[in-house]
Amino acid sequence: MTPSTGSGTLLSSWEGCTAGQWAGRLGMATAEFHSRIGSTSDRARELAGEGRRLPGIVVADRQVQGRGRRGRHWASDTENGLWFTVVHDAASPDLDVLPLRAGLGLAVALESFARSVRIQVKWPNDLLVGGRKMGGILCERVRRAVLVGIGLNLNHPPEELPAVTPPATSLRIECGHALDRGGVLAGAADALATVCTRPAVRIPAAELDALNARSPLNGRPLSVRGVVRNSTRGSLRVESLAATGARLLPDGSLEVLDRAGKRWRVIAGTVESWS
Numbered sequence: 001m002t003p004s005t006g007s008g009t010l011l012s013s014w015e016g017c018t019a020g021q022w023a024g025r026l027g028m029a030t031a032e033f034h035s036r037i038g039s040t041s042d043r044a045r046e047l048a049g050e051g052r053r054l055p056g057i058v059v060a061d062r063q064v065q066g067r068g069r070r071g072r073h074w075a076s077d078t079e080n081g082l083w084f085t086v087v088h089d090a091a092s093p094d095l096d097v098l099p100l101r102a103g104l105g106l107a108v109a110l111e112s113f114a115r116s117v118r119i120q121v122k123w124p125n126d127l128l129v130g131g132r133k134m135g136g137i138l139c140e141r142v143r144r145a146v147l148v149g150i151g152l153n154l155n156h157p158p159e160e161l162p163a164v165t166p167p168a169t170s171l172r173i174e175c176g177h178a179l180d181r182g183g184v185l186a187g188a189a190d191a192l193a194t195v196c197t198r199p200a201v202r203i204p205a206a207e208l209d210a211l212n213a214r215s216p217l218n219g220r221p222l223s224v225r226g227v228v229r230n231s232t233r234g235s236l237r238v239e240s241l242a243a244t245g246a247r248l249l250p251d252g253s254l255e256v257l258d259r260a261g262k263r264w265r266v267i268a269g270t271v272e273s274w275s
Contacts, residue, residue, distance in 0.1 A: 009035045014059065015182035023057075026189045028086075030056035036077075039063055041138060041149040044085040048145040055196075057189065059084040063151075080156045080170070082181055085149040086189060088196040090141060096267075097203050097252040098139045098195070099125040102148055104211050105191035106135070110152075113184055114175035120216040123254040123271065127152075128216055131273070132169035148192055154179055166273075202250040217245035217271060222256060226269010229253075230262060238269075245271070 012018060014033035023031035030052045037043055037060040044058045063076040063083045076083045100121060107119035107127060120128040127135035138149035153161065155178050156170035172178050203211065212218065224241040243256035243264065253265040 009037075011035055011061075014061075015180075015185075017182070025186060026057060027193060028055050028057045028189075029053035030087075032056075032058045034058070034060040036060065036062040036064060039149075040083055040085040041140065041147055044087045044147050044149070045140070045142050048087055048142040048147070054087055054089050054145060055193070056087040057084060058087075059185065076151055078156065078160060080154060080160060080172075082150070082152040082154045082184055082188070084185065084188075085147055086192050086196070087142075087145050087147055088193075090144050090146045094199070094201045094252075095139050095141060095146070097200060097250075098146070098148070099137045100211055100248065100252055101195045101200070101203060101207060102137050102139065102192055103127060104207055104214070105195050106137070106150070106152075106188055107214060109187040109191040110171060110184065112187060113179050114171050116176075117171065117174045119214070121211055121214045122216050123248060123266070124252070128166070129169055129171075129174045131216055132167045133164065134169050134171060134174070146196065148196065150188065150192075152184070152188075154181065154184060203248070203252060205250075208248060208250055211248050215245070215248060217254065217273065218247060220245045220273045222271045223274055224256060224264075224266055224269065224271050226266060226271075228256075228264040228266050228269075230264050235267070245273075 011033040019031045019033055040058040040060050047056050060083050061079045103121040107121055110119055117129055122128050125137040126133055135152040140147045153170035155172045161168040222243050222245050224243050225239055227235050227237055229235050243258045246255040246257055249255055253267045256264050256266060
């Protein structure tokens with residue numbers, strides 16, 4: 001191991017391969033592996049600012065300051081998860097649709113390792129299994145680069161899962177066996193590369209159909225907090241709009257119906273299901 005300035009402890013090898021071998025396997029110009037780090041996304045941001053050759057990837061066994069949307073803490077101080085961020089040239093995937101498109105790619109890739117599991121993609125950036133949170137995606141733009149941060153509860157036993165709402169789960173719990181972190185990383189990185197190198201301002205029709213088929217929100221009663229729009233008025237901020245989930249739209253927004261039957265597009269914020 002050799003320390004890396006301000007970013008944790010660099011590993012010379014990870015899961016049986018050197019960083020250089022992983023870079024070649026993953027199709028990356030730059031690859032870093034850390035035993036422990038604050039946040040892989042923060043380190044990836046530094047790489048983009050340093051002018052490193054892209055694409056790049058930062059992987060950590062443990063994150064002590066892992067974060068999700070809106071700066072929320074992501075519990076990731078364990079080697080049983082898979083925590084990484086990829087950095088691609090911003091050629092320019094639209095951040096309104098990228099989290100959902102990345103989520104779909106990851107869901108398909110992960111199911112190839114856990115064939116008995118059906119992974120849901122919850123607007124705007126979560127991966128669920130049976131309504132239980134298994135992973136999250138954080139997309140950010142830095143100068144002329146796009147960062148896609150991934151947190152996956154991979155091999156967690158039940159006692160290691162954080163107490164969150166909705167309840168958490170891991171892929172190991174759902175499929176009944178441990179998964180190879182290296183294999184999953186390679187599959188996930190390939191899926192993200194496909195999305196990031198095929199930028200789109202709107203979600204392609206085939207992907208949109210697949211996302212709607214995987215959405216856990218369709219037809220569910222929801223509480224909406226954030227910014228909504230409809231065809232007759234501009235943006236409106238709501239705190240606890242009671243609505244029913246309808247469908248995901250090509251621009252990456254979520255269509256919902258309020259109690260009066262009026263259609264709204266949720267363009268930012270959070271939605272929670274309730275019974």
